[in-house]
Amino acid sequence: MKLLKILSYFFFIGFLFACDGDDPEVEPTAPNEPNAAQYENGFLIANEGPFQNGTGTVSFFDYSTNTVSNNVFQTVNNRPLGNILQSVAVHNREIFMVVNNANKVEVADAETFESIATIENLALPRHFFGVDEDKAYVSLWSDGTEGKLAVIDLNTYTVSSEITTALGPGKMMLHSNGELYVPCSGGFSSDDKVSIINTATDALIEDVLVGSSPVGVVEDKNQKIWVLCAGKFLPDFSGLEESGSLYKLDPTNNVIEFIFDFDDFQSRPSNLVIDSDGEHIFYTLAGSIYKMSVDATDLPSSALFSASLYGLGFDPESGYLIGSDAGDFVSNGKIMRYNPENGEKIDEFTVGVIPNGGFHFKENNN
Numbered sequence: 001m002k003l004l005k006i007l008s009y010f011f012f013i014g015f016l017f018a019c020d021g022d023d024p025e026v027e028p029t030a031p032n033e034p035n036a037a038q039y040e041n042g043f044l045i046a047n048e049g050p051f052q053n054g055t056g057t058v059s060f061f062d063y064s065t066n067t068v069s070n071n072v073f074q075t076v077n078n079r080p081l082g083n084i085l086q087s088v089a090v091h092n093r094e095i096f097m098v099v100n101n102a103n104k105v106e107v108a109d110a111e112t113f114e115s116i117a118t119i120e121n122l123a124l125p126r127h128f129f130g131v132d133e134d135k136a137y138v139s140l141w142s143d144g145t146e147g148k149l150a151v152i153d154l155n156t157y158t159v160s161s162e163i164t165t166a167l168g169p170g171k172m173m174l175h176s177n178g179e180l181y182v183p184c185s186g187g188f189s190s191d192d193k194v195s196i197i198n199t200a201t202d203a204l205i206e207d208v209l210v211g212s213s214p215v216g217v218v219e220d221k222n223q224k225i226w227v228l229c230a231g232k233f234l235p236d237f238s239g240l241e242e243s244g245s246l247y248k249l250d251p252t253n254n255v256i257e258f259i260f261d262f263d264d265f266q267s268r269p270s271n272l273v274i275d276s277d278g279e280h281i282f283y284t285l286a287g288s289i290y291k292m293s294v295d296a297t298d299l300p301s302s303a304l305f306s307a308s309l310y311g312l313g314f315d316p317e318s319g320y321l322i323g324s325d326a327g328d329f330v331s332n333g334k335i336m337r338y339n340p341e342n343g344e345k346i347d348e349f350t351v352g353v354i355p356n357g358g359f360h361f362k363e364n365n366n
Helices: 002-016 072-077
Strands: 042-047 057-062 067-069 085-091 094-099 104-109 115-119 125-130 135-140 147-153 158-165 179-184 193-198 203-209 214-219 225-229 240-242 245-250 255-261 270-274 280-285 288-293 311-315 320-325 332-338 345-353
Touching: 042 085, 042 345, 057 072, 057 085, 057 345, 067 345, 072 104, 072 115, 085 125, 094 125, 104 125, 135 158, 158 193, 158 203, 179 214, 193 214, 214 270, 225 270, 270 311, 280 311
Parallel strands: none
Antiparallel strands: 042 057, 057 067, 085 094, 094 104, 104 115, 125 135, 135 147, 147 158, 179 193, 193 203, 214 225, 225 245, 245 255, 270 280, 280 288, 311 320, 320 332, 332 345
16 A cells, blocks of 8 residues: 555656646635744644645644644735645744745744745755754755755845755755765655765765665764665566665764665655654654664564554654654645554644645754
């Protein structure tokens, strides 16, 4: 079933670029009016929105009430966000919403969600990372022939320069050594590299060779780096030509310490996250969620729990795993909270259409 969902996703991609970036016909569904600091005590959920038309939306989970508000950006600003919302991030007390198909990043105030600016002319943006008060990066899939990071001037909300990376750069991670690690999955094709960036000079340090389609990178309690690689499809998408893999790197010289190969040639591992203590990583594979100690020398033999999740995150505030269920990819989806010790589902909430793993948690502000 997971493979079928993935294949459906690829088929929808063909329609994605014909979509109108903003759909004025979508009406807000949440009646909330903004008030001071209303959107700071909780976490944000990116809902991609319909593939063929419509708009992505942002949902907000409130820690104080354990409730979700939907369509937050549109409710506050009386206009749709655009198609398709890929991810959200918070930096400098501002919210950055990366709208992929509309080739832009919307910027809003973190307290009120009121619009501040729009960063435009970004070629298929994926993720935002704030470097300091004046600079940020946005990963771009560009035209598919090369990957790029757009360097954003946060004083003018414009692109000041670009950094070339491997193909299909994704969600970025700043290591404690000050270097930025960018997994490059290949975008519309396949790649097998993690691009490492010097954030002081905006220069590419090197591309580290890993498995096919690296889709996630995290740092553990020992400052080691973990890279999850999804594997490579056969030309007819009937299975995998190369199975998924998990790499452990020493950031001192970016030498590979361990390679863990998955033996599943039908399903791709995805959604790599790590707990607050940096002691356990979690990932999804074939309709199940797995938990693994960072000191382990073998992949886990059994799953923590079963669930077909489209996205996964770890909430440092509550200590819960957060999963997203995209359902039929047309109707509103759900998020679920799970106990990371035993996999017990705590509760679930209805959010927007196609909630993905683009969560932003309160303690992850950069």
